[in-house]
Amino acid sequence: MPRFTFKKEEKLKSKRLIDALFSEGNSITRFPLKLIYLPAKLPEDTLIQAGVSVPKRRFKLAVKRNRIKRLMREAYRLNKHLVFNKMQTSYAFMFLYLANEEPDLHQLNKTMQQLLHQLLKRTHHEKESG
């Protein structure tokens, strides 16, 4: 039984890492989510740092952006065990929300699972080829 936690240490906060993520990171899109990922050097005992982002352009109200970010964090929290024990290197993640409508958790959960599975495949492939 995995523990579904998402603590401070696992949140992506460093501005430098985020900049690097946006300029050098690879991405997987599975509508309405987009995952940008990059191998990163993180503090000890931390495998992955993840952040979420909702563009202000699509959602003008802070209340709606907050709500979507909370749902995204929840979806990540409940599904991160899919990748957590199967990665050797540490990664930085950033999830972007692409749609114009507010989502519900079930749909988001499904998308998140697909996204993480695809990520595992992708990283495996990269390792073998590289």
Next chain:
RNA sequence: UCAGCAGGCCACCUUAUCGCUUUGUGCUGAAACAAGUUCAGGACAGGGAGGAAAGUCCGGACACCAUAGUGCAGCAUAGCGGGUAACGCCCGUCCCCCGGGUACUCGGGGAGGACCAGUGCAACAGAAAGCAAGUACAGUUCGGCUGUAGUGAAAUCAGGUAAACUCUAUGCGGUGCAACGCCAUGUAAACCCAUGUCCCGACAGCUAUCGGGAGAGAGCGGCACGUUCGAUGUGGGAGGGUAGGCGGUUAGAGGUGGUUGGUAACAACUAUCCGAGAUAAAUGAUAAGGAGGUUCUGAACCAAGUUCAGAAUUCACAGAAUCCGGCUUAUGGCCUGCUUUUAUU
């Protein structure tokens, strides 16, 4: 019953599971023997968005720049009096306007100082509303001098207008918690260029030091004064680094009740209660049940409608970022009072 106005209140609730943040308590492990401290982990208990948190439009607190100084410029305010830390806010009152009502009140609104300091502007009508003209008739001391008529609110006589310049009075220094202080990292008082100290005294002399004077230059939002710093200074340039932690940071011009003063805003005293502190930014997610609102259907009652039952829908505006007092804007519902409309007896 319908609509309007004024005032007040609420801002879904409960349970379960999984989470986030913060405070406290004790536990386990690690770091040196003890006290204690630090780090990590998990346990238990408590706290965890708003009436507008919003717009950032005013006013303060606080911090730094000089204890924020004088004049000009600039900006703001505008009857009178009071409240307040302060205000452009609030209360009272006078005047004016509008609406009811009616002979005295009620409700609403008002950027309500000054146009006998100067400048400007003025629809229609009119010859003419200030730099250029002057119609008709009458009277004349024969001067286009006087009166009348005509237009208009107002005609060489003044008047209107200051959300027109302006004047008067009063107030206002600037930048904002990304303020500011400390620690860590960093060759970091680094590198390159430009420019920049003299005089007198204290010792017999040089350096250094001390006291006094001058001083290029620089800071103080603009200008002038003034003032402060001032040679281990000042200004500029290129490149590079950091962009992390702690403090500030949440208890306050706080809420509620009572007493007293006051027409009131409010104040004083007293009792009691409460207390978000995140930082790519916590305060949530899911499920079930319930309350309320809305819509639809059915039934009962004399009616507009009300009540009851069932179904559908979880649904207003909206997210703290240093903190307060206001204003403005957005918005769901409930209650009270007044006025109006309609219906029934």
